Structure formats: structure tokens, C-alpha cells
Amino acid sequence: MVANLNHLSLVKDYDLVGTAFNAMFDKLASCLNANKSRYSFIKPNRPSTSISKVVFKNITTEHNLYQNGQKGMKVVVSFDIEGYKKQKCEVNAYFFYEDGKALKDINHSYRAADGQVSAGTYITPGWDTTTYTNLEIFIPYRELHLSYGKSNLKTYVEIFTPQKKNP
Template sequence: MEEQGREKDRTAELKQMTEFCSSIADALDFSHDLRCHSGSEFTSTMLEKEISSLNVQEGDIVLFYYAGHGCNWDDDDWPHMTLLDRQYWETTVFSKLKNVSGKAKLLLCISSCCNMDSEGRRRERQQYSTLDKEKTKKLFLGFEGKKAIVASSSIRGQYTYSWSSGPMLGSIYTISLRKTINEALNGTTNTELTWDAIFESTKNQTLVYTNGKQLPQYKIEINKPRNITITQVSTSKAQTANASIEEIWIEHNKMHNDVKCMEIHAKLITHYMDDKGGRLVALFESPKGTALKDMNNNYRTVDGQVSVGTDFGSHYEHAKYSNIIMIIPNSEIHAVKGQKDYFIRLGIYDYHQKKYIQFSDYIRFSL
């Protein structure tokens, strides 16, 4: 919500989603305990604290909703959410929520994330009418058994778009979801009051709004009581993570959003990294051994060296990454006047050990 240029749509998204959830609870005659976290609270620590504090009773409805940046990692088709302290699999959240929500009638785990972008202005406004109580109860409670649903705003490899200006602000996917639910519950559409129909209609609406660029995904499961006792998980590991950088190559003057950029590519092999994953970082020097100083606080390490990085991870103990790409605009390299030769060294940072576990040899390039 504090990112420059994105304050309006993200603030609107928080407000709209909070009001919408409250209206659903009211229509169901349920009390609610909505907990919203942004800013310095937008962390995995807060997320795990909230999950462990849940006291789900028979027939409850549990909803988790995330809006922010995200990405896809190698062996998981569901997104990775970019929290303030680290990245976090949506599938991990879904699994942890299922563990504590066995008594719930309905569990919804929804993420609106990727690399949020703007699709410009629209003329329509979000206007939600009063929800029909009987239809709301039919959708949220009127099915046999118990359901657990995981959904995300786009399939692997796609962006998630947002309107950041104009009369309708926020995530296009969740605008579509709220619109679909509202219209089904107030009778303005003939959408069937089932979750399959709701998410299919949301998918179609999102495709229309984004001109076919964004295809949402969802999965519906039977939610069975697990009777699992939540205990503190030991952070000790049988094996210490290690990694190797197999190959590095650079591509110059590649266009990204009409800006000339450098692409840094790498092949990696990792062993025993846990689900916190790691970060690949490119450190710039000129001359060799001397950190290239950042001038505008954009692409930099904490101590001011020009750098660019990207997070990565796997569900497997042993993983290969054939092409991790880091992109930095040419203007952000901050060339030194009269200096032609520059050097890059890659480092692999392990989030579990909280340190770099491997550095590459130097790669030389010229500007």
C-alpha cells in the first residue's frame, strides 16, 4: 500500500474487500473477526501467528485473502506471495489453514498476486447492492459436506493486473470475484449458486476485463476434519543447504516496458534448501574488487552497491534451475565516467541460514 504510484488501488482493495467480507457475514447472520495486515505487519511471521491463533468451530467459514506482489517458482503452479520478510507459497498457506480448519463448513484461500500492473481507466464503477440472505446462505452453507477452495488470480507465467487509476480501483480479479458473487446473490444474473459456477464466471469476467491476458485458477476439495494438534516445528535440519552456479550469461539491450535493460541468466543446482528458499543476487563492481556505487537507491544492496536479485525455491531437496533471469535497466548500472570494464559476481543467499552459501567467479562486461 505504500509503494509509490500504487497507494490508491491497494488502499481501495483493502477497504473494498473488508467491506465485502463484512457484508457476507451480515447476510449469513454470522459474527466476524476480520484481521487485516499491511505495512510493517505484512510478514510471514504475522501470517503464521494468525493461522496458529485460529479457533475454528463447527460450521464456521474461514477466508484468507492476499493482495500484493508475487511470482511463480519452479515446481509449483500456484503463486508465491511476496511478503515483507520473505516469499511464501500459497499452497503452504492452504495446507496450514486446512490443518486448523477441519470443522469449517467452507475454507477459501484466495491470492491476487503476481507483478501487479495497471490496465488504465474504465468508465464503470463498483456498485454492490444488498445481498439476498437466502441466496447467500445457499452459496456459503447450502452444500453437502465441507469444502476447501484454493484460488489465485492468474495461472503460472501470467501477470495479475490492477486498475490503479480511474473510478474503479483495485485488483481486476477480485473486482470480478466480488461482482460475480454480488450479481448471483442479488439475482441480476442467472449464475448457479455453486462455487464451481462462481469461479468459472469470475474466470470469464477476468478474461474480458484483461482482454484475455489473465486466466485465473481454482481447485475445490472436500475439507475433512483432521484432528491435528499444532506443535512447534523444529527448525533444525538434517542436512545443511548447499548450491552451485553452473553457468552464467549476459544479454544486453533487451527491451522491457520500452526500457533498455541487461538480462543476467544463470543455471543453478541446490541441495537441501527448505521451503523458505533463497535469493540469487548479482553484485556489480568496477574495477574488480571495488563495489559499484548506487546513486538513486533503486537497485542496490543495503550498503549501497549496485545489485539486482530474484527469489527462487523448490519443494524438492535437490533442485535444478535451468534459467533464472535477473533484469536491471541500463541506466541503473550507474556507469563510471571513463570506465569501460565492469564485473558481476553472483551470490546465492539461503533464507534458512540467513547467509550467502555460494559465490560465482567474476563475469566481465563492457559499457
């Protein structure tokens, strides 16, 4: 099984109000699609629960790795986070088919509350402005629940504080 991922590294300032935020990213997504960019943008089907300020610098993937005896891949994220010194935050990667349809979890592992395939980790920033370089999120290939063969996927990375997480 081969999972090719397209990903997007964007500056996201969540201090923006909802409609301005959505309009800005809708416009960006249409520009990327019109220009046939190698990057893809996925806007989740749920309201943003992300923290107030984060700047994503880079999102990459590493394939065919082993962790705890399981073959899989890592989503590697570099970002700056501001205003959450010593507060526990969660960094999650969500996975989608190329057409934007979310991968659904079927065994209640590696899943978001809505049943979508996801993997994540917790961070606790040590300073008012903290830089994370190469934060790794591992997911076993079998937890993507794909059929055999090649699959082109997309990923979306989101950061939020657990107290702001949707139930």
C-alpha cells in the same frame, strides 16, 4: 552505453568452514589472474551469508534487452541447489568495475543493504535437490550509474535465504 561483463561459473560448496573456504577461493582467484583468464573472480567485502549447498553451472549475460520499457541486460544463471525444499531463497547479482571496486547505487533502487548496485529475484525450490536453468536477473542500464561510453564490468552472483541475510 555499453557494459561488458566478465563472469565466473564455479562450484561453490558453502558447507566448507570459513578459513578453508576463503583460502580456496583466494588461491583460485590468484591462479585466474596469473593465467590472464578471461574470467574474473570477485570476493565480496562481507562475510558469506549464502546457503549451505549450491553448485553454479553457468553464468552469462544478455545485452540490449527491454523489460517494462527500460533498456538493460540480464544476468542468466544456471545452478543446482540442495536442502532448501519449499524455502524462499534470494538470488542476487552484484556489479563491479574491472578493478574490483563495487558500483555504488545513487538513487536507492537496485541496491544491496551496503549501497552496492545489485539486482535479484526470489526462488522457492520444489525438491530437495532442484536444478535451475537460465534463471534471469534483469537490471536497467541506467541503474548501473555509469558514464557514457564503454565500461568493462564484473558480476558476482550469490544465493541466500532471507533469514540469513545481513541486516
